[in-house]
Amino acid sequence: MDNSSLTTGGFTLPGEAGYEALTLKLAKKWGADVIRDSDGTQLSDEIIQSDYDIYSTLCLVRADNEWAKANPSKLQQCCVMSQPVTADSDSTTVDLLEGYFKEQLVINTDDNPQDWWQVFDRTTGLEVDKTNWSFDASTGSVTISNTAKWHRYTVNFFCYRIWEEISMYNHVTNDWGDQEHLMPIDPIHPEARDQIRDYLTKWLDAHPHTKVVRLTSMFYNFWWFWGDPAKQKFIVNDWGSYEFSVSTAAILKFEEKFGYRPTSEDFINAGLYNNSYKVPSKLYRDWMDFINEFVVEFGKECIEMIHQRDKLAFVFYNDHWIGIEPYNERFKDFGFDGIIDGIFNGFEARKVAECPAVSVRELRMHPYLFPTGVNGEPSFLPGGKPTDECKRYWTDIRRAILRKGVDRIGFGGYLHLVENHPDFVDYIENLGTEFRQLRSLHHSGAPEELPLKVAFLTAWGNTRAWACCGHFNRGNYYNEAMESLSGLPVETVFISFEDILQGGIDSSINVIINAGLVNDSWSGGEYWSKPETIEAISQFVSTGGGLIGIGEPTALRHSDQYFQLAHILGVDREVGLTRAFNRIEFQTASDHFILADAASTLDLGKTIDNIYLTDDSTVVLSANEKSPAIATRAFDQGRCVYLAGHLYNPANVRLLLRSILWSAQKENLLDHWSCSSIHTECAYYPKSGKLVVINNSDEDQNTTVATPRGTIKLSLQANASKTIDVTP
């Protein structure tokens, strides 16, 4: 690919049959080199035979609905917990699908309920003996005998999924009316794998003009239960959860490999399921590994078929991405040529930019060209402001790809929707140029990074590098901090507690960030009861490491403190049982390196309350009444920073950078290619001799850039960037 042009290339346009002139006009204006189809659109021969490369979307598990209809026992499944029913007598009937969306789920009656299902008294937490319940297929209900009045009962049962969820979403969102519901087949069955092989062969025959097969994605969608439309449209949506890979067939295959059979309750976990906020159990980690191995094995076979036709295989890092895990070891075995993700934010851009083992990394921008955006905004509906929306996303994305480059950008959806938005059409032309400028600098050589390494410590580690449980989970301290980091000039890695337990803390790490809420996977939950965790991090800080705790870091109801590293952080949290105890009083320090850029009031977002000092050597920099909000402390040769909250905004981005530098004892690095205005950031590309300065705000900004050869003053218009030649 040609990476030097600033007007053409690296841009994927969604074409639309019936709008050929528009397609070709915008392809030219936006400098597209690729035209793609989308879910709901087709490319006409006129488009396919134009000079553009063609990406064709392909979702193998919902591709042949006739086969799916003919083989209902080969549909994908999932394990479901019925809504709890309170017993009002000694016999209790549970309507299994009550509250769920009956166009998504049907009860699996093929596999004997008595073999697979479980009934629980959730009041006691005990399983109900199988002799005490029976399933009535005609009513879809389970009747439980000998129930205790006022106890709450649930049934874990298996369902087939009869409407593939992404297609269901697109169908409902775009009012596709009586168009047939597509169903997802499960390649865990050999018959389904055969069908997919056959289908792919025929599909490749039928798409001679396709250059890139854009797989959307492999086999299993992220977890997404819909509700009874009369009550609640959505029940749960978790981009990271493997719950839709669960089926009776997969469980049997797992049993063959691991020697034991997971129960339904292993997937239900008293209604928590295995959601991304739950610290993953050993069983669930094994399950993920098992699915990953399977998806890579069969996925590799499909990709080889594509390669044999001299086509490239790109994968969409979303939708049916479960089991792909680009940051895991096996990913390289797929042989993918490229990866694409639909993103809104900086951290998601980094997730794509740092994806290993592919040649092409592409960002699908938002707003998606649907009337209603993926995040619910009325993008192309009356009242929608697609240009403002796009500018907002691009501002956050741009600061991330200033640090790590990507190869392409693009859009998806119905192209004709842009017709009435000439400002959007012009804006995207300019955005494309700005993107190509950055891309070209990266291709010449990486920008300078500060010589320090920051590690996020969570229960997920690198498996959720630059990821959380979907798009930006606002209010999640880990996600907020990750978004702030995504545009900072520091090396960022992601480590798990299992990494530490198995291999200790890599000596190259300067600062560890632990950000989350008690018991959640981001904070670490039960891992904080393991002495090895405490030992490793104590040793790390003691010998000069930096520790930044955000929210409820190291928190667990265990031992004589709540933050398990309270004695190192210098703060702990009152959680209601120690209110009789007096606390050390403190004065707020007026002057500290990490607050040097801060305005008089910092907005840390929603902060954790009832923080108190465990030691009078803790220095409080900011407090909400008597509860410290920002505190620092030295521990042996190391340094800690506690932040009671974090919200991605310019002031907090700077606060976090300064916290990293201070805790790493590298304060002097702040004078290294940094901007005086917190609304501006910059990157220096030594190979090109170029300095890029960006204005992240909607207002004009003056800023002074500190460089090794003195300062550079400059003005930037709202949202603008400037590239300056600073060759020595």
Next chain:
Amino acid sequence: MDNSSLTTGGFTLPGEAGYEALTLKLAKKWGADVIRDSDGTQLSDEIIQSDYDIYSTLCLVRADNEWAKANPSKLQQCCVMSQPVTADSDSTTVDLLEGYFKEQLVINTDDNPQDWWQVFDRTTGLEVDKTNWSFDASTGSVTISNTAKWHRYTVNFFCYRIWEEISMYNHVTNDWGDQEHLMPIDPIHPEARDQIRDYLTKWLDAHPHTKVVRLTSMFYNFWWFWGDPAKQKFIVNDWGSYEFSVSTAAILKFEEKFGYRPTSEDFINAGLYNNSYKVPSKLYRDWMDFINEFVVEFGKECIEMIHQRDKLAFVFYNDHWIGIEPYNERFKDFGFDGIIDGIFNGFEARKVAECPAVSVRELRMHPYLFPTGVNGEPSFLPGGKPTDECKRYWTDIRRAILRKGVDRIGFGGYLHLVENHPDFVDYIENLGTEFRQLRSLHHSGAPEELPLKVAFLTAWGNTRAWACCGHFNRGNYYNEAMESLSGLPVETVFISFEDILQGGIDSSINVIINAGLVNDSWSGGEYWSKPETIEAISQFVSTGGGLIGIGEPTALRHSDQYFQLAHILGVDREVGLTRAFNRIEFQTASDHFILADAASTLDLGKTIDNIYLTDDSTVVLSANEKSPAIATRAFDQGRCVYLAGHLYNPANVRLLLRSILWSAQKENLLDHWSCSSIHTECAYYPKSGKLVVINNSDEDQNTTVATPRGTIKLSLQANASKTIDVTP
């Protein structure tokens, strides 16, 4: 006693030798009938031989310091956890008293440490084998061998207490200089009991003019650790905790009775000790019962000695009150004639007013006549405003004693401090008159109460009726709600989970209030995992009972919900693990009985966040963004109200009253002797035919009183009360 005079009687004045004229002048002005001494003051013969009755304070356990000094092994003890020490090698030395106040505690080396002490690795939670530690009496330290680097170690050890804490507080507060430190002896030892008998005999001989022996109080003080003055003055203060009744001798006596020996860790509980916020364990409840039995047994003997001299015995409901437990069954066995407490608030007034088995109930008012008040205010120091202070307390107390009368009020401390405060002297004269008016109405017959019974449900139940863990614990939802209830015309009882488990819910109860934070004794903690608790309350609500939950009611990490009665209350709380789940959307209802008096913004104090609906039948009346703050729901024949917080203030008092009436399905009772202005309240005394209306605010108020015979309009000056004859 003469209860009819409005100018004299029912008033206890603190006399002061050297200020005889002032004493007698104020006794007359304030209408005192009793003169008392205080800690730090004495009465001269001139005062003693005046016409006033004499109360003499007596604290038996600190009365004879010579005996205490001669018998150091008979001093009171306690069990202490050393401050945690982080191991930096395989040998770790713990300075036991580091951080504690060495004028309060000395290490008990008389009882073999190896028999009594325990060392813990708090990082693992495991006890260190006794062969791995040794005590060095010369340095007061324990050295632990084979310690794991970075683990945290603590030692549970026994101390003698060498400075009786109340005397210590008065000494330090009033700069008593080199006056000898008084030491508390422990009547658990037969020798100490003999000494107390001897002392009391001699004391009674020496006090022929004393009419009332005011015991302060019996033997064991509430729990109060002081800290190293250089670091932290106070460590912990818990009015309800029995930790200062713990000693090696008492443990042996307990073992004789119960057949097993509590360990030091039973009293330390990983640093939580047995504080009032902790749900009491079975062992701790047994311990309280054991101490209570002992205190009643020996206390009764002392009181009989007093009675034999034709004196009365009054007890102070504070200081060394541990083991007295006026609300327990045994209290009547003491034979006390009266009870006195030093109080600031309405709930404390009710605690005294409803004390069973005594003839006289007396409130000691604040500010205490010390330069610095007991709550830290500069009462009689320059800048102090004792009149404003007293008016504030009296306003809260008055609304409580409007409902339940007491017999006396009084003050304590140094009388001469009022000399420079003529406004205070005048204010107290008026306050005395107002008090006597209320007293006289009560003596004629009780005021009307609404025909409904409200029960606070906590782990403490009636043992902490009208009490929490000291004076007003602001922010504690149970305490805030109790203060609001203290002035409402409803019958209020206090029940425990053990009451429910053993005897169910009394059918006379209309409404149950559960208010607290997860795991704490007020909310109930682990009791919510007991099916019997769930069953009993479900049945209660189902058959028409009302349930009011405040804060984190019924909360526990157990089952598939966090509020264990979420399915009844209609709300639950997100605690970080279920963020992937969508929630039911709601509209805020604009019109509801319980909000009819509410201003546009209610201040519920600090509220619990992340509340969500579990059911679409829940009606949300107020919300903080997406988190309901006030919600109501019907469950079968019963009704529930959820309040995300509660703060004692006029609007919330009315809100709570309305919540009670609504949940009890007795809304019509609101028209029964109620005031239109939320700043005013009233009580009707049918025997006297009098209506008393009080203005709780610092501003004049107009109010309309609903009576069975129509409305009465009236105006009240700031803080004033009016008594109106409404005889039919």
